[in-house]
Amino acid sequence: MRLRHPGGRLLHLSYCTNVHPAEDLAGIVGQLDEYALPIRERLGSEVLGLGLWLAAPVAEAIAVDGGARRRFRRELDVRGLEVVTLNGFPYRSFQDPVVKQAVYHPDWTTPERLRYTLDLARVLADLLPDDAARGSISTLPLAWRHPWDGARAAAAAFMLDELAAGLADIERRTGRVIRVAFEPEPGCVVETTGQAVAALSGADTDRLGVCLDLAHLACAWERPADALRALGRARVPVVKVQLSNALETDDPDALREYAEPRFLHQTRNPAGGAADDLDEAFAAGLPGPWRVHYHVPLHSSPAAPLATTAPLLRDALGELVGAADAACDHFDVETYTWGVLPAAQRPRTPGQLADGIAAELAFARAELCGLGMSA
Known part of the structure; x- marks a missing residue:
């Protein structure tokens, strides 16, 4: 869907299709008919955006078949x-029966x-x-935090330089600007806004920036205003926002x-207590309160004593679009956990x-x- 900021900027709102398991082109086209078309019709929207x-x-x-790209378009x-x-x-294989830490491989050292x-x-x-x-592409925050050493950090820095050069070449050949958002x-190696600033220090921030996943931000117990100020001071752009609740x-x-x-489902408390999954948090007796990296539907209100981080999402949106210009123009709803609720x-x-x-x-x-956007 398309929205217009009062300052004139066009904002794109989409939903992320990683909730669907198809991994070949025929399957992807099939899921457009099974899910995307009914969603567009339910919303009464002339155009529906996909975070593909x-x-x-x-x-x-x-990528190597121009005809296939034109047909897909x-x-x-x-x-x-x-x-x-x-x-x-x-x-690949994101909706397999077990994903866990496999989602971080291959990482940015490869x-x-x-x-x-x-x-x-x-x-x-x-x-x-x-x-x-x-255009924007979101990607993992370099790698899972271990193993990580100077050699792996140097390998990742080299890959990011190669990435920026490759994006510049694509722009020269096509005239289209594509940015990558970590x-x-x-x-992970990059858990927080401060770590993102450090990781992108010296990088080509015309082409590389941050994807602000609001559930992740909540689980890091970061305040949206503080996070955006830190990114702004470092001139690291928010390339993409993933709308998600923890x-x-x-x-x-x-x-x-x-x-x-x-x-x-990484679990964190405000005192810095951390566990890499819910089972580990229970076993360790991690003191509450907890925020859990479990993307739950944006509109849901679980029964007490559970809640979602929707108040932080609202604060973040206010910070992102509340000024004279929007801080970001790509907003993607990313609830991939429907099948494990x-x-x-x-x-x-499929209809449900x-x-x-x-x-x-x-x-x-x-x-x-x-917040003042117009549909």
Whole structure:
């Protein structure tokens, strides 16, 4: 969906398709018909934005086949769908029965991660709407925090230089600007805004910046205003915002039904206590209150004593779009955990999942319009 900031900037609001498991082009087109079209119809929107996820094999295949890219663009156009942002964090197999720490591999010390991201950039350059100012790709925050040493840090710095050079080459050849956004996440080399500033020190920040995932920001117990001030002082751009809510509670026992085997649910308390997953937090007796990296639907209000970090999301949106100009123009709803929610909350049919995603997008649109954006 498209919104207009009072200052004139066009804002793009999308939903991230990493919630769907398809990893080949035919499957991706099928999921457009099964989910994206019904979502667009439920919202009554002329155009629906997708934060598209392409697994590495399909990204590689399309990147070298201009005809395939043009055909895919037509498939989007005829359905009233558009793509300005890609999720390049999961490499493949993101909806497998067990993902956990595998999602951080290959990391930014490897040529595989560089190739994948540049493949995505080549694809996105041809998918971008003609009037889009730029495209964005979100990616992992370098690597999981261990093992990490000087040699791996140097390898990652080299890959980031190569990435910036590759993006510049794509711009020269296509005329389209593609920026890559590194997404701070608990447990990774880059967990916080300060670590993001350090990691991108000396990098080409015309092409590289930060993806601000609001659930991750909440789990780091960072205040949106402080985070954005730090990024602004360092001239590190917010390339993309992932609209997401984490779980929060003063009573950790209330979270036991959320422990599940597919995704990692990093858990943090405001005193600096940390666990890499819910099971570990329970075993360690981590004192509350807890915030848990568990993306829950934006519009949901779990029963007390559970809550979500929606107040932080609202604060962040106010900071991001409340000034004379918006600090970011790509907003992607990224709730990928629908399939692992507790049974009573889990959609059972494609129609129910489409209903849930549409409700999230309606929530996000209403929040932004309440801050002065026009639809």
